Amino acid sequence: MNVEQLKMDLIEYAKSIGVDKIGFTTASPFQEMKNRLKRQQELNYQSGFEEEDIDKRTEPKKLLPEGESIIAIALAYPSKMKNPPTGKKGERRGIFARASWGLDYHVAVKQRLELMEQWLRERVPNVSVKSMVDTGELVDRAVAERAGIGWSGKNCSIITPEFGSYVYLGEMITNIPFPPDSPIENECGDCRLCLDVCPTGALVEPGQLNAKRCIAFITQTKDVVPDEFRTKIGNRVYGCDTCQTVCPKNKGKTNWIHDEFLPDPELAKPLLVPLLKLSNKEFKNKFGTIAGSWRGKKPIQRNAILALAHFKEQSAVPELIELLKKDERPVIRGTSAWALGKIGGKKAKDALLEAYHQEKDEEVLREIKKGLELVERD
Template sequence: MFNVTCVTKDEIREFAYKSGIDIVGFASPDCLFKYRDLLTNRYENGLSCNIEVNDIEKRINPYILLEDVKSIISVAVSYNVVYEADSPKSAYGTISRTAWGVDYHKVLINLLEKLRIFILSKCNDAKTVLLVDNNPLLERAIAYNAGIGFYGKNNMIINEKYGSYLFLGEMLLNIFFEPDKKIVSKCGSCTRCLKACPGKALVGEYKIDANKCLSYATIKKGYLSDDTIKKIGTRIYGCDTCQDVCPFNKTAKRVIKDEFIPRGLKPKHDLKEILSLNKEKFQEVFGPTSASWRGKNTIIRNAIIAAINSNDTRAVEPLKSLINGESAYLRGYSAYALSILDGENSLPYIEKAYFKETDVSAKMFMKKAIKKIRGEVFEDNER
């Protein structure tokens, strides 16, 4: 075993706090093995979504990443910044707090890198692996086992001082540290998040159906169900509702962190501007944030849905351009949105697009749009 006296937990905490990490905890690398049955159950009951890695071993076994791992340091950085978002007069789409400011992956990895350098300065043979959302290990479970916070009924990790607006990161290392104590849930009889969830994704206490979660819907590619289209509202990226209603976040410490203050991308961003994004403008506005990874078309699809849900007639002009664009599913969604927002005026545009359309799903959406304008019933078997 590695010489444990080369650096202490207190020294690591002290350095971490000075460099900008808000919470630090220590967990055993074996702490995840007990989640095997829970994960099996989730997969078997269809509660996982298709961005989750289904290989259970990769989710619970840190030894795959570092053969002689002895401890996991879990770190949390609050993004509960002091910032009041403006409400524009025109229709807007909402951006989750997780995508405000600079991409948190970069911020967290820099902080972990500093911590690694500090540990190496004390223990020069230490082996480490740094993780920030870039692998399938169960990071919330690590944070819970490291005493970062308790599991809320909304499945978030809640720290009594900082609440749940926390970015998490981990360092696997071959130095043994005594694990910190877990914290039992303090939700008590509260059920605010369960009642407020617009996707009805919190299917029980501490149980989430990822397929119903609107945060997942905003990053899922392609077509969404009619039900999801209604529920997603004006969300462009992510959903914060189950955290916004949590009493622990009402009293949580607010932090001053320039890196998480919104810049080009606003928390309530003008819809017409999103609908008109070209490649260059997308890079400029979304590129520096964590909302860019799912790409321009998914963001524009969400903006089309938001325009429908907020009855934003300013969207008509960009929609007339999108109906002839490169993306088939955006052509389909644009036709449908035009039928709602512009009715009969758009019929010639939609019919023209319909006759030249070759994509089956886009054509179906266009047919649905045409029938809607003509007041005809669209049968499900016309799909």
């Protein structure tokens, strides 16, 4: 088997199925990443969404014992929306992060990897492969960096010369000993814009993220948002792009390449009040094909309530009162109470006072008290 030729042919095939970048590296351990993950664990910076076993995250042969190399791929996604709708008083809108625009990237990247697996099986008898996207064990960023897809930026994103950091990553471990590519030079230099503008200080140092403070993580949790982050979320209903939008390497990278990733503006920047009323079925029918739907409707609705508080949207007060009185979920009732206090006004105050005498849940009562304190300050 001519592995060099196979590599060149696979690169051509990958491009033909919509892979924007492909790189190759060995299946040897990612020692530097292992040290970094251990440090992250010691500092309690992990989000809890990750694979807990650090060895599995950094030793490819634990996942495919016969693995010899790893194929890394990247698909570019848009940084700008065509004809974005504008929110206004009475019609406020939220925003999903760019990584949740268009078709769920887990589906799109996995489709490409499966086609590549099939291509290899047709050409190489006894080929072994194990592919993964985002939710797999390996750290996508470490693989992509060593395979020469891009360099690891201070904002913890892989930055490519061609598409900036707006790329989805995936990888495939295989027993084929493909010749490895070389990593590319880090071009961040002295720039530290991403660290300086992070709304919550989640980027504690270059390449080190405290995931528990990251808005992208906070918007995906299901509990009451800690007080210190509520006013930082703004109108984000899922994810955060700040450390990408300020990056000079992303300037001019629109990446309108794949139709499947072009956003439906009404999904990417949805009206906030209608979000509050969606049933599970309606939420799934409307948002089920995008990455931001994976945690279900509750986090999105909670974030929409915080966004309405951010705008101090008086027209939403009746809906928030309805949620405070009747919603079965304490997180939604409590967040609504706080939002009513933030928006203020007589109707909000009266509703909070009434709820205070009727509410039984201790956590919700705490939020009602906070709401009443905010109303008094108003």
